[in-house]
Amino acid sequence: MRTAAKTVPRRAFMWPSARAVILGAAAILFVGICVLPTVYMFGVSFAGVDGSFSFYHYRQLLLDPRERDLLLNTALLGTGTAALATIIGAPLGLLLARADLPVKRFLRLALVVPLVIPPYILGLAWIYIGGSAGVLARVLGHDLLSHWTYSLTGAVITLSIGFYPLAMLATEAAARRVDAQLEEAGLMVTRPLRVLRRITLPLVAPSIASSALVIFVLALSEFGVPGLLRVPVFTTEVFTAFAALYDFGAATALAVPLLVVALIAGVAVKLLVGKRMITTRRSTHSGLALPLGGWRALTIGSVVVVLFLSVGLPLTVLAIEAGRVERIVFAIRTSSEAIANSIFLATIGATLIVALAVLLGYGQARARTRLRGLVDLVFIVVFAVPSTVVGIGLINLWNRPGLPGEVYKSTAIIVIAYLARFVPVGALILAASVRQMPVSSEESAEVAGAGWLRSFARIVLPQIPNGLAAAWVVAFILAFGELGATVLVTPPGESTLPVRIYTMIANTPSSEVAALALMQVGVIIIPLALLGVLARGTRLKW
Template sequence: MNFGQIIPSTRAVALGIANFLLIALCFTPTLYMFAQSFFDTTGELSLASYQQLISIATEPRGRELLLSSVALGAGAAVLATLLGFPLGILLARADFPGKRFWRVVFLAPLVVPPYILALAWILASGKAGFLISLTGIEFPANWTYSLGGAIVVLGASYFPLSMLATEAAARRVSGRQEEAALLYRNAGGVLRHITLPLVAPTVLATALIIFVLATVEFGVPGLLRVRVFTTEVFTAFAAFYDFSQATALTIPLLLSTLLAGTIAFLLVGEYDLTARRHFAGRFSFSLGWARWIVFSILALVFLVAVVTPLVSLWYETEGFSQIFAAVGGSATALMNSLVLSGLGATLVVSLAIWLAYGRARSTGFHRHFYDLSLVVIFAVPSTVVGIGLIGLWNRPDWRGAVYASPFIIVIAYLARFVPLATLLLVTSFRQVPTSQEEAAEIAGAGWLRTFFRIVLPQIRQSLIAVWIIVFIFCFGELGATLLVAPPGESTLPVRIYTLIANSTQSEVAALALLQASFVLFSLVGLSLFFRLEKGERGQ
């Protein structure tokens, strides 16, 4: 008997363990919620959740809920695309100075948690807010506390996604294809007939992803008191402890996530998720005098989406003394956030590197389902993940000890962000040719040694970048943390969220500004890191 054939290789074991952890940590909370939808509160097999869902859907209250959820998602997707699509095209194809600067500053609304932006807009347009004192114009009272307000905040938060996706898609369009068209049309015609049709699937897919992200967002509608599915799931569970209703309300969210994820994936497929193909892209159109118009538009978007929220937070803090006082009062929450986010980002990336490597080297048709499942799991609402984790970990056995510790927050980070980190890292692993591993193998190096000494060093830059991105996401995580955080183990987002109703505006603004500052410094750090790396490589 040849034992070599039945003993799995190191690589198979490592990737097997990684995939087991992926399923155990990321998929089980959602699968648990889905499975629970087939049981009633006594544990008997039942379709009560679905009957409850049907009764919710047939009631006027339920229809209103459905309508406002769809309107929030669609409105945010349309607004984000209207802003992000032209900016992405300009960044990819127009000739104007300071592109790097604009790209970085427009990332700010994406990395600052949306509920911080919502809070900033509430404060900015309040009766004694920054906008009124600056302009003297009375804004409609409480406009932020409406569906329209939530759409504006989420549209302004997610437009960088559309911008980045459009720019990336336009850069992937072969410059030669555009040049070939330049022999027959002017630059405008080339843009209209060649570039735009080629980037359209990506723009549409991104709009769908924004639709999902806005639909599953909890912080903004929660803060702006807009009733949508995510807030109702939270209320059903946290306020009434009605697990059955919470599960019933989760079903439409899971289905819409799966549907939108599938359509988005069919539109762009592997091309956008895990491929990085940059062609020679010499085509760019000259703006001429119109660059001043473009500059004015960019400056206006910058003022509205970035400067106004931050200045309004600063305006409400009443100076540095208030910030120091707020930090002093929330030092534990801040420290918890930093430590747990750091630990979370490290564990997320540590697991994602194995998963991403396995995905990058896979060739079968199943890889498409793998990508799709990662996208869908990442888009599962944070409140659903939170309730799923409670159901899985709040048990009288050893899991109860984990559930009672701060480590449950790290598990929530893992559940939410491992799929994202994996998708981000796959592109990097694909840049390392398989032949390099084969050369190491021929030289006698074992797979683990090859992985650590040949493969990983080549994606060092991506590892650091993805760590920073995951840290930013962990640092801003609210929905799942709010549900699973043990008593007395608050993080900064949870502290801000709970203080909104119980503390002074200045304290809340100071903490929100602190949170935004940490995230923005991380973004600047990421940008400087890329610049240094680029310089070192002589590009």
């Protein structure tokens, strides 16, 4: 189309191409749903008490002792989780990439499980284990750990268990990308362990660092775990101000500093990923194997311990708490409305997310270099916006008379919250898929006379089935477990499963909560297993 425009002597009116119209509409939707709440909140951050421009909130952040405490707690939660999750995950990733471990494919799958379990369910399991009436207290006869379970340390440990798979997957992928010749060049001068330390590790380090930053952002954004473990951070204070104290102004004010920290972290992620060294594998030889030697038994033992603590123990404890099958059936029956709601809304949400994300991802992958970097930055930054900030932003935008108000009063606002939070994730996944497809494959369709729409539907989409499936499953898992934004925007009388679990924890016998939590894990595992079956044979990268 561009070449056609060049041949027209004067600027005559031309109908915009289908491509421009559709991608433009996707961009407008993205800005309206995902970007606007954040921009609105950012604008509000510069409004003083009387509404005029001021740095009041920023001054408060640094001067008010309570806000300073919150900032400290939030920062400690973020950095602590990033550090611990990386310490657990990075060595595991290196082992998966380079060590000779038995049943490696199973280990990888099992080790990823904590990532797909919503963090507050892990938090719930840890309360059952270490709380004042928990398993440990009952076994030992006295309360040993509860002061420690309900603490910043407890929250850091719980979130690290939830997020270490990210560090693991990033490290493994990076270690597999390292060109084997670089390591062989090292082998010519020194022993394998030193090559791993001095050559491989520095090459993998940027990927490990960027995954640590992503974990930092996710921990900042977490609402459920600090809420359960009574650690005051910005996300939980936003919720308290809004839901308990009905002080919307204070909730907005508390959301602002969180937004600023998250935006800075998001920009840092982008910068770090952009600078990543090119270590693409060109050689066909397999990379340097990690010589375990006499440490083999101990290494396998450590992996098993991580697996037990992060997957086996929490799920077992939940199952024990849930009790007999009849109890689980009863719990499901009494919460059937919330469960049905959650499955329905998450299915709609994931489908809409993929529909929008595939256009955005395509646009990003095929944009000119400069624009591509900018769009990438926007995706990452929007994803970094914490859940409760998105919630407050959505309330600010949609809770007004007229059509927005009608949407706000219906469950549609929950789907909008899902979109606002998770479209960027889907777009990043699908942009990566599209980028792997050569442009020439579309150009040849164009030469053959296919219009853009036909080429997109018949040439592009059929080549990225794995990306589409992965994006849908990831979006479904994230939407199905979403708590921080939904808990704020859910209309009265409606509920989703996470919201119900979260509000029930305070005032219902724990067996029912445990049963619902188990049920939620089950719903997440099923699409994941389906994806596993679909992707068998082909290797998914996401």
